[in-house]
Amino acid sequence: MPQPSLVRRSSHLWPTLTLLTLFTAADSRAQERADQGFDLDRAFILDSTANLPFYVTETRSVRQALDEGAINEATALLVMEHRAGTLAFVVDQLAYHHMAQGDIDGEHWMVSF
């Protein structure tokens, strides 16, 4: 069965979907999203204490962290390659914070996950 490339949850939008098929699927998806703007009702917003941000004030070498037992060989990492520099994070920790930011020699960076 042919599948529409954009499926809406609300049935009243199906006529809109029919019109959209007149355009290329990719262009229509982009245009529709641009027209919609940000829908606050659809956003899932947490309070500020749900996931504390990770503002980085100190780092150590990966080898030192291994030697100290802070991480081990099985610890999954994420490595940022920013123009400010390269920095590793622990996947489990970023999965909680969802972001980290700081600076390297005065150049600010931020990552999100």
Added chain:
Amino acid sequence: MTPVIDGKTHHFEFRGLYDGVSILMDRETGGYWHHITGECLYGPLEGARLAGQSNLLHMSVDQALNVYDELEIAISDRPIRGSRSRWWPLAESVPALPDRLRNTMAGEDTRRPTMDVGLGVWNQNVQRYYPMELVTASNDYVIDEFDSRRLLIYFDPAGHALSALYTQATSAEWREKELVLNTGEFIRGGALYGSGGNRLEAERPMQLFTRWYGYALTFPTTEIYEP
């Protein structure tokens, strides 16, 4: 990304979900920002975009030590699991999309299954999604033309993730866990080496090892790789 707007550093924090992905809030304006594109979606700076996009690459500890001479790590006060977590690797478990996430999505791009895993690659001109199953079916690597440049996409056994780097190679073959390119270069332990065994710095496009639903909603005009 670089959290500086008009010369002033803004302080961000995770504040929720929208279109299936995280949104951040900056404390200075209270605006909501897309965590992948760095675009302000809502608030006084709506339409602004953070500069300095940078890759965040999945790596094992061994791989990270192979790739970088001196790598620093930032460790927070959150507990670290001693063994492989549910986030490792992303491709191992394929749960259903939670309602909490689905309810934030206006629509869904059904060209790929919702929870499909792949590598999204993009620049200013092209966005392309490489389904993991297609890379796997192609002996764990493909060489593709991406915005007039040759791109190698491969499943990195060291990082347990898909990864992409620009290359001059036109073919490759696996020898044990090394991917040997016909330029003489090879990839071992996540690091790129020259034919003489000297380590090279890989040039990588922006990339995200991700599930389809969030990537497709972030880049609605994305192409999908086809062999």
